[in-house]
Amino acid sequence: MSEDKNKQVSRRQFLNYTLTGVGGFMAAGMLAPMVRFAIDPVLQPEAGGDFVSAEIAEEDITTEPQRVTFKVEQVDAWYESTVEKVAWVYKQEDGSIIALDPTCTHLGCIVGWDSNEDHPDHFYCPCHGGLYTKDGVNVPNTPPTAPLSVYEQKIENGILYLGKSIPREEA
Ligand code: FES
Numbered sequence: 254m255s256e257d258k259n260k261q262v263s264r265r266q267f268l269n270y271t272l273t274g275v276g277g278f279m280a281a282g283m284l285a286p287m288v289r290f291a292i293d294p295v296l297q298p299e300a301g302g303d304f305v306s307a308e309i310a311e312e313d314i315t316t317e318p319q320r321v322t323f324k325v326e327q328v329d330a331w332y333e334s335t336v337e338k339v340a341w342v343y344k345q346e347d348g349s350i351i352a353l354d355p356t357c358t359h360l361g362c363i364v365g366w367d368s369n370e371d372h373p374d375h376f377y378c379p380c381h382g383g384l385y386t387k388d389g390v391n392v393p394n395t396p397p398t399a400p401l402s403v404y405e406q407k408i409e410n411g412i413l414y415l416g417k418s419i420p421r422e423e424a
Pocket of ligand 1: 357358359360361362378379380381382383396397
């Protein structure tokens with residue numbers, strides 16, 4: 254009889270078990286969405302590796318750098334937006350295509366081709382006078398310390414597609 258009594262759950266124990274269980278269940282219910290919200294961007298597949306049409310035919314690309322624009326979907330944590338990017342595209346001596354990222358490697362201004370009359374046939378950065386040769390290599394003794402980055406690129410059905418901007422080693 255007294256053994257049976259020991260096995261019984263007292264009212265206090267019952268309340269403790271019940272409150273602990275309900276409290277734990279509610280805490281899990283509140284925390285799960287927060288954890289999911291916090292790590293959601295990490296779980297998303299990376300979108301940056303996709304190629305986007307630059308809407309220029311391979312045959313229209315000459316040895317003279319041309320400014321082309323293309324749009325990419327950008328995900329900043331939870332914010333998705335469409336961003337217009339610029340590339341300077343031309344055919345090199347061997348006929349291969351190069352697509353330069355115009356972001357100056359000094360402090361990020363946008364360079365232009367042949368845009369300064371004192372520096373013809375160069376990429377020129379208007380912010381601090383940065384200079385790059387046609388292949389995007391920075392001219393010594395100007396502010397930039399690295400060449401312009403190069404976009405990944407491929408030709409599909411005769412059209413140029415651009416991908417990620419890949420930094421190059423310092424000259
Ligand atoms: S940002 Fe281009 S030279 Fe400074």
